[in-house]
Amino acid sequence: xxxxxxxxxxxxxxxxxxxxxxxxxxxxxxxxxxxxxxxxxxxxxxxxxxxxxxxxxxxxxxxxxxxxxxxxxxxxxxxxxxxxxxxxxxxxxxxxxxxxxxxxxxxxxxxxxxxxxxxxxxxxxxxxxxxxxxxxxxxxxxxxxxxxxxxxxxxxxxxxxxxxxxxxxxxxxxxxxxxxxxxxxxxxxxxxxxxxxxxxxxxxxxxxxxxxxxxxxxxxxxxxxxxxxxxxxxxxxxxxxxxxxxxxxxxxxxxxxxxxxxxxxxxxxxxxxxxxxxxxxxxxxxxxxxxxxxxxxxxxxxxxxxxxxxxxxxxxxxxxxxxxxxxxxxxxxxxxxxxxxxxxxxxxxxxxxxxxxxxxxxxxxxxxxxxxxxxxxxxxxxxxxxxxxxxxxxxxxxxxxxxxxxxxxxxxxxxxxxxxxxxxxxxxxxxxxxxxxxxxxxxxxxxxxxxxxxxxxxxxxxxxxxxxxxxxxxxxxxxxxxxxxxxxxxxxxxxxx
Numbered sequence: 404x405x406x407x408x409x410x411x412x413x414x415x416x417x418x419x420x421x422x423x424x425x426x427x428x429x430x431x432x433x434x435x436x437x438x439x440x441x442x443x444x445x446x447x448x449x450x451x452x453x454x455x456x457x458x459x460x461x462x463x464x465x466x467x468x469x470x471x472x473x474x475x476x477x478x479x480x481x482x483x484x485x486x487x488x489x490x491x492x493x494x495x496x497x498x499x500x501x502x503x504x505x506x507x508x509x510x511x512x513x514x515x516x517x518x519x520x521x522x523x524x525x526x527x528x529x530x531x532x533x534x535x536x537x538x539x540x541x542x543x544x545x546x547x548x549x550x551x552x553x554x555x556x557x558x559x560x561x562x563x564x565x566x567x568x569x570x571x572x573x574x575x576x577x578x579x580x581x582x583x584x585x586x587x588x589x590x591x592x593x594x595x596x597x598x599x600x601x602x603x604x605x606x607x608x609x610x611x612x613x614x615x616x617x618x619x620x621x622x623x624x625x626x627x628x629x630x631x632x633x634x635x636x637x638x639x640x641x642x643x644x645x646x647x648x649x650x651x652x653x654x655x656x657x658x659x660x661x662x663x664x665x666x667x668x669x670x671x672x673x674x675x676x677x678x679x680x681x682x683x684x685x686x687x688x689x690x691x692x693x694x695x696x697x698x699x700x701x702x703x704x705x706x707x708x709x710x711x712x713x714x715x716x717x718x719x720x721x722x723x724x725x726x727x728x729x730x731x732x733x734x735x736x737x738x739x740x741x742x743x744x745x746x747x748x749x750x751x752x753x754x755x756x757x758x759x760x761x762x763x764x765x766x767x768x769x770x771x772x773x774x775x776x777x778x779x780x781x782x783x784x785x786x787x788x789x790x791x792x793x794x795x796x797x798x799x800x801x802x803x804x805x806x807x808x809x810x811x812x813x814x815x816x817x818x819x820x821x822x823x824x825x826x827x828x829x830x831x832x833x834x835x836x837x838x839x840x841x842x843x844x845x846x847x848x849x850x851x852x853x854x855x856x857x858x859x860x861x862x863x864x865x866x867x868x869x870x871x872x873x874x875x876x877x878x879x880x881x882x883x884x885x886x887x888x889x890x891x892x893x894x895x896x897x898x899x900x
Contacts (some may be wrong), residue, residue, distance in 0.1 A: 406678070407499070408863050409867050410722055411621060411622075412622055412623045412797070413599070413619055413620065413621055413622075414589070414590070414619075414620055414622070414623065414624040415617050415618065415619050415620075415870065416590060416591055416617070416618045416620070417507065417551035417604070417615050417616070417617045417618075418575050418576065418577065418578075418615065418616055418618070419573065419575075419576045419613065419615050420508065420566070420573045420575060420576065420614040420615060420616055421573075421574045421575070421576045422573060422614050426571060426573060426792050427612065427614065429571055430571075430603065430605065430614060430771065431605075431612075432510060433510045433511060433549060434546050434547065434549060435543075435546070435842075436507040436510045436511055436823055437511060437515070437519055437546055437549050438541045438543070438545075438546035439507070439657070440504060440507065440511070440519050441519050441522065441523060441540075441541055441546060441779070442499065442540045442541055443503050444496065444499060444500050444503060444519070444520060444523050445523050445526070445527075445538065445540060446540075447499060448491065448496065448499075448523060448527055449527075449538065451489045451490060451491055452489075452491060452527065452530070453488065455485060455486070455489045458485075460485065461482070461485055464478055464481055464482050464485070465482075486531070486547060491527065492524075493520075493521065493524040493849075496521075496523055496524050496527075497517055497520045497521075499520070500516050500517070500519065500520040501513070501516075504514070504516035511549070511569075512551075512556060512557050512569065513737065514551040514552055514553055514556050514557040515549055515550070515551050515557050515558070516554050517552060518549075518550050519549075519553070520550060533550060543772045546607040547578070547604060547606070548602055548603065548604050548605070549602070549603050549776040550596075550600055550601065550602035550603070551600050551601065551616075552600055553600060554598050554599070554600060554601070557569075557601075558600075558601040558603060558616075559601065560595075560601050560616075560618060562592075562595050562851065564577070566603075566616050568603070572769065573614075573616070575616060586624075586626055589625045589626070590624045590625055590626070591618070591621070594622065597620045597621045597622050598618060598619070598620055599619045599620065599621055600619055601616055601617070601618055601619075602617040602619070603615075603616060604616070604617055607716065607720075608717075608720065609717060610713045611718065623791055623798060630738045630739065631738055631739070631741070631742045631799055631801075632649065632651075632738075632739055632741040632742060632743070633741065633742060634649045634650035634651065634740065634741040634743075635649070635650070635741055635743045635745065635851045635852070636648070636649045636740050636741035636743065636744045636851060637649075637745050637746075637846075637847040637848060637849065637850035637851025637852070637853075638743070638744065638745065638746040638747075638847060638850065639735070639746075639747065639813065639814075639843045639844075639847040639850060640658075640746060640747070640785050640788070640789065640847040641785070641843065641897065642751070642754060642776040642779045642780050642783065643657065643658055643779045643783055643897060644656065644657055644658060644660055644786060644843065644896055644897055645733075645788070645843075646787070646844045646846065646847040646897060647737060647740065647847060648844060648847040648848045648851050648872060648875075649741045650741070650868065650871065651740070651875075652740055652875065653847075653848075653855070653872070653875045653876055653879050654736075654879070655843060655844055655879060655898060656733075657728075657894075657895060657898075658730075658783040658784075658785055658788065659725070659726045659729050659730065659782065659783045659784065660729070661725045661729060662722045662725050662726050662729070662782050662783065663782060665718050665721060665722055665725075666782065668717045668718060669719070671723075672711055672714055672715045672718065673715065675711050676708060676711045676712065676715065678719060679704075679705055679707055679711065680702070680704070680707040680708060683703045683704065683705050684702055684703050686698060686700065687700075687702070687831065700751075705786075714788040720781075722782070726782075726783070726784055726787070727787070727791075730784070730787055730791050731791060732786060732789040734788060734791045734792040734795055735795075737792060738792075738795060738796075742799075742801065743801075743804070743805045744792065744796065744801075744803050744804060745803075745805075745806055745851060745853050745857075746789060746803060746804070746850065747805070747806055747808045747811070747813065747846075747850060748805040748806065748807070748808050749785070749808070751780050751785055751786045754776045754780060755774055755775070755776060755777040755780045755781065756775070756777065757774060757775065757776075757777070758775050769831065789803060804853075804857060806850060806853050806857045806858070807857055807858040810858040810859065811849075811850070811853065811857075811858065811859060811860065813846040813847075813849040813850050813860075814826065814842065814846050816849055816860065817833070817835060817851065817863040818835075818852075818860060818862060818866070818869070819835055819836055821862065826842070828897075830842065831843075831897065831898070831899030832899055833845050838873070840873070840876060841880060841898075841899055842875055842899065843898075844879070845876075848865075848868075848869075848872045848876075849865065852864040852865045852868065880900070883898075883900050884900060887900060
């Protein structure tokens, strides 16, 4: 897609396509053509990039970077000039792809290939600006989207119910539910003049391919939204739980609880897949069961393994859908609590990585593991929840405020004594005036009363709201404990219930 203005709003309407078998074959062929063009261009670009990295000039320029934006301006200009000399710019990619698409012009036009060039640029630019380490080629069957950068050529919406794409007419299946119908009537047909482009998407659902069209419109969508509350809301989010505090409500719950219901079945399939692979590829493993390094012979995967692979892929897809639905419902609930939202700035990517130092030792003193929170963050996706909340706040022209974690230290602060006390992760309760208070809920309470500069706490607000918070806190803890007794529900140990 062409460059967008960051200040402008966009929304996407995704609709299924009623495809026949011959149409699906044509779409699959065109997606495969797009994959070949993508890989061909990426191969050319990577060769240039590797040649540029070999030069001493390029390596020395990166060594001269100090991290100071003012001093590094001259160095970055020289680096950008080297990239231009080696034809590593977005315009160069668009020029390079022109002779490539001529071999596939029966299937793809130039506008679609220009978008493929932009996608290659995005992949390569991650090596330049986002700290990426490598760029991967697209394997067979993994290139699932094609789009154009305009509404006059390529993939076209006729404004009624069909998509026209180079002698291929695809019929759209519109939703039948009253709520979805109303959304389409309000946001699709009245805004056709704001349509920016169309994208064809292929998804594998229950082992079969389904095809969709995504229509991107400029502006804001019209839909029924939860009304915003009228108070400040503090959010203390962890790797597996979240605590929410407002003036009228408190909440302590587990993130994406339903996702873990499929985790046991997922692990069983993984073990079956591993046993099948080991039985059919004994040359790939050493006698002690470890993987043999350097063996480049192709894998021999049985039909049973391929069936298990599809089952595993389907479970992962269900988890993605469940996780997004639960996060969407929770973000809507949070919007109903207040109109100012505050949260600690968290580096979830860093928490998901393995620790450099061992986190657990064996009896003989050797390292047992270096794991931290990667599995929990992968399953529960706390960062996704904050992203969804922030996106929904933009509809109300508001943002999610992130406080300075290093200066605030909500988990260590006591607003009565105004002192900081370090606590271990296993300590789930604070004692404020000898009264036990759940640690995460108290942190969320402090975060909701942060000062205007977001680097400290407003003590006057904390003192005036504390009694009300304590009453809501006690009611919530009592409710959770009764739920545990009546339903035998097992809460996570980090909740302290």
